[in-house]
Amino acid sequence: MANEDPTTPPAPRTVHLDARQVRTLAHPLRMRLLGTLRVDGPATATSLAEKLDTNTGATSYHLRQLAEVGLVTEDPDRGTGRQRWWRAEHDISNFEPTEFDDDPDARAAVRWIEANHVRLMAEQAERWIATVEEEPRAWRDVASLSDMVLTLTPDRLRELNEELWRVVMRYHEEPPSDGPDARQVHVFLSAFPRVEETR
Template identity: 50%
Template sequence: MLAHPLRVRLLGQLRAEGPATATHLAEALTTNSGATSYHLRQLAEAGLVMEEERDGGGRQRWWRAAHDMSSWRRADYEDDPDAMAAVEWMETQQVNRFVETARAWWDALPGEPAEWRDAGGISDYLLTLDLEQLQALMTEVGEVIDRHRAEAHAHPRPGARPIVLYAAALPSMDEADGYHAVD
């Protein structure tokens, strides 16, 4: 369903900026409103966006994201080659988006206040965990993120900015990281 670049961009725009019309989205994403309308309807069929009622909206249709994040388990799609291809495409898009976000931040760094330059960042950690420990780690990370999101939503603070947080816990296949194949 999301294996179309405009659909990913539409969903991202609605999540970041809130409800909008197809015309507004087309302007923001520099595309045409016909394509935008078509892809919004496709996203609605999949339950990813919803039409929003607005008083005095006339003929304008307002759309909003149905969820504020996407998450899936690969195991849920292993029996469906098309769905697995879509999962792989989405994960590739996420990695590409991470690279774009990092580059944009690095380009903007010289103009940012020192406290913002030092607040964010990228770190890597090498852990040796079993499956249960990895699952527990990712659950706990998700809980921490959910707690901060709820607090930010309930009590917005002056000077708050949108933050893109990527969490990835991938078993290393690199011997340089201490990986040794087990027979």
């Protein structure tokens, strides 16, 4: 067997969420806990509580809720004594919203998750805009907030989303950029039918 290249990051772990996982994830602290573990790596309940400005008891409780449905797990290689480390069980989660058409609770959870995701994207963009004048010119020149209206069928929109996702995943699967100017970058992909305002 050929040796794996140690500079190549492992393929992202993807989970297709089921109704129980969707219902569990539809909670603001649980989404923040899972997102933090996915982006920043394994952590203790105490360090997560400090980072997310909450208390350790609440953090521990919600980590256990996420663990019950397989979204997070204890990291046995890091635990020492009573200190429990947690890690995300996946890098990417997905679901088809129509899978839950016959489950009102899961359908409501999906609506909440999507609305919360939009809110978090807006918050990230607003934080960037609020501090942009303090950022180096190189970053200000390459940061992008843009949109476009296309006329597509559902099949063509699926093709577009899949093609854009392949590009993002290609960058994700490369070794992380290094150097003094390398930073984590938010990439948001959203595409949905235009709905006219009604007055």
